[in-house]
Amino acid sequence: xxxxxxxxxxxxxxxxxxxxxxxxxxxxxxxxxxxxxxxxxxxxxxxxxxxxxxxxxxxxxxxxxxxxxxxxxxxxxxxxxxxxxxxxxxxxxxxxxxxxxxxxxxxxxxxxxx
Amino acid sequence: xxxxxxxxxxxxxxxxxxxxxxxxxxxxxxxxxxxxxxxxxxxxxxxxxxxxxxxxxxxxxxxxxxxxxxxxxxxxxxxxxxxxxxxxxxxxxxxxxxxxxxxxxxxxxxxx
Numbered sequence: 001x002x003x004x005x006x007x008x009x010x011x012x013x014x015x016x017x018x019x020x021x022x023x024x025x026x027x028x029x030x031x032x033x034x035x036x037x038x039x040x041x042x043x044x045x046x047x048x049x050x051x052x053x054x055x056x057x058x059x060x061x062x063x064x065x066x067x068x069x070x071x072x073x074x075x076x077x078x079x080x081x082x083x084x085x086x087x088x089x090x091x092x093x094x095x096x097x098x099x100x101x102x103x104x105x106x107x108x109x110x111x112x113x114x
Numbered sequence: 115x116x117x118x119x120x121x122x123x124x125x126x127x128x129x130x131x132x133x134x135x136x137x138x139x140x141x142x143x144x145x146x147x148x149x150x151x152x153x154x155x156x157x158x159x160x161x162x163x164x165x166x167x168x169x170x171x172x173x174x175x176x177x178x179x180x181x182x183x184x185x186x187x188x189x190x191x192x193x194x195x196x197x198x199x200x201x202x203x204x205x206x207x208x209x210x211x212x213x214x215x216x217x218x219x220x221x222x223x224x225x226x
Contacts, residue, residue, distance in 0.1 A: 056213075100207025101207060105159070
């Protein structure tokens with residue numbers, strides 16, 4: 001059984017470019033969460049999505065960041081016009097229902113901004 | 115907002131030593147409590163959890179007890195191995211919530 005799949009594992013972008021991070025949840029999971037991990041920090045909640053719906057985006061910066069979870073295909077976290085401060089590890093998690101336990105995490109995408 | 119505080123690392127132990135990583139939380143009520151482990155270059159794996167007061171979560175020789183009176187969920191292992199070297203995160207999630215709140219993580223290095 002495949003777990004949460006994230007790609008790419010590593011992504012390098014120059015300032016001003018766009019970054020697209022993909023997440024395929026565990027098969028059968030319809031609830032997806034994105035978290036960001038800054039260096040030497042714990043993970044911080046960004047957004048919670050169900051199929052075709054954003055349920056809570058309170059942890060996501062209001063500008064340049066967007067997320068979607070279409071009816072078909074993976075969830076996408078999109079960062080436009082990246083800046084150095086966007087450098088972080090971005091983790092996706094999924095669950096069978098909208099709860100904290102348990103959430104299954106992917107291996108993350110490590111984003112580096114030059 | 116809610117927060118989780120765990121002991122700062124790095125922690126370096128010799129193989130077969132006893133491990134304790136302290137964790138306290140501020141959430142009111144009865145949140146669910148978790149320990150996640152992150153091996154180098156990987157994502158977080160759920161290590162153990164507890165959902166109500168006095169519950170003990172256990173897995174792979176690790177244990178943690180949900181202490182409501184001290185709002186704590188300390189991680190312990192009686193005899194660590196080199197393969198336990200990783201970063202350990204304590205986390206809490208409120209009842210009915212979907213947001214996990216994480217501590218900053220504690221890096222453990224076990225030397226032979």
